[in-house]
Amino acid sequence: MKYQSRKKAVIILADGTIFYGKAVGKEGTAFGEVCFNTGMTGYQEIFTDPSYFGQIMVTTNAHIGNYGVNADEVESDSVKIxxxxxxxxxxxxxxxxxxxSLKDFLDENNLFAISDVDTRALVSYIRDNGAMNAVISTEVDRIEELKAKLAEVPDMKGLELSSRVSAKEPYFFGNPDATYKVAALDLGIKKNILRNLAKRDAYIKxxxxxxxFEELKAWNPDGYFLSNGPGDPEPLESAIDVAKKIIAEDLPLFGICLGHQVIALSQGISTYKMHNGHRGINHPVKNLLSGKGExxxxxxGFAVNREEVENHAGVEITHVHLNDDTVAGIRIKNKNCFSVQYHPEASPGPHDASYLFDQFVEMISGKNAVNS
Structure with a gap:
């Protein structure tokens, strides 16, 4: 496509700040919370990750689309950003x-995209001023109308989005003859999480x-899993109740990201919306139990309140984010329950965190590696 033939486009932030670019392909308009990911690879996985539902993704890497797409590298059945x-x-x-090509992939998924934006300036602005709602559009001559529509878009704080990406009916993944049965609550689950559990001899419903909880327990699973997902964890009252009951019965439970936040909320620990969140593939975490870095x-975009964890007699911090000391992992003392605020199933190069799936399976089998 010739550069000259591409339509002018605009990105307008909720505070009125404007950046300009050009449409990648078709004309259009899209609303969502603007955020950025610092990964140099993995754009297809990012675009299909249900945790990004409702967000306009700014990629900090200078080139996007240069290695095309592959059908095996999706995390869900469609683009979610x-x-x-x-x-x-x-x-x-x-x-x-x-x-x-990525262009054809985006067209097939009806995703509107713009390029030729000064992303360094945009990301710097988001870092300073925080993630906020935005609109991207080719209607560059209707700025005031776009601003008016943008003002009506609900904030991510308080927004329940798991219902928009979760399975409508239960389904199975893996080998029915596997040694272990895991009941997974789909808050926006990534396919690679299911692959990692199945690879460790688990059959997942x-x-x-x-x-x-009663519906999950009726399948008689050996362990329970709470998945990642989009939006604010606080409105997920049903999932919080499920976590509370699993922990009360001391059944093996593992949570990732949104699932981690739900577990914290089930123990009376609050969560909060971060200034601009953590989104990337090289975030440093320290395992406080082993002393190792990952x-x-x-x-x-949300995190667990560290002070409340530290003051909770029944919960222990197991991992911390080394950039800002936020809580990156917890475990419930004297219970078979642990969770992390990152993605051990995502292996953009290092496989530092994959041991967490092994620990979960060991906990299910009775070896109880987490609370030993």
Whole structure:
């Protein structure tokens, strides 16, 4: 596509700040919370991650699309971000095992994207002023109308979004003859989480976000899992109740990201919306139990209140984020329950955190590696 033929586009932030660019392909308009990811690779996984539902993604890497797409590298059945903002968009790609271009992939998923934006300036602005709602559009001559519509978009704080991405009916994943059975509550689950559990000899039954503890328990699983997902954890009253009951019966429970926050809320520990969140593939975390550092993949805009964890007699911090000392992992004392605020199933290079799935399976099998 010739540069000159592309439509002018605009990104307007909730505080009125404006950046300009050009449409990647089709004309359009999209609303959502603007946030950024610092990963140099993995754009397809990012775009299909249910945790990003309702967000306009700004990619900090200068080139997006240069290695195309591959059908095996999706985390859900469709693109989940609300829109894409990047610097240089590559219409041509070069990778042996690519099966298509990112442009065609975005068109097939009806995603509006803009490029040629000064993303360094935009990301710097978000870092200073915080993640906020925004609109991207090719209607550059209707700025005031776009601002008026943007003002009506609800804030992410208080927004329940798991219902928008969760399975409508239960389904199974893995080998029915596997040694272990895991009941997973789908708050916006990524496929690679299911792959990692199945790879460790687990057969998974995935339940909708609003399934009750009794429904999960009726399958007679050996362990329980609370998944990642989008939005604010506080409105997820049903999931919080599920976590509370699993922990009360001391059944093996593992939570990731939104699931981690739900577990904290079930113990009376609050969560809060972060200034701009953690989104990238090289976030440093320290395991306080082993003393080891981990390079992790992260994607979250909410966090668990550290002071409340430290003052809670029944909960212990197991991992901390080394950039800002936020809580990156907890465990419930004298219970078979632990959780982390990052993605051990995401392996953008390092596999530092994959041991967490092993610990979960060991906990299910009775070895109880977490609380030993």
């Amino acid at each position: 609300a829109g894409l903002v990047c610097k240089n968009f590559s219409y041509n790609y070069s990778r042996v095992d690519a099966d298509g 995935v339940f909708p976000y609003d399934a009750t 390079i992790t993949s992260q994607n979250h």
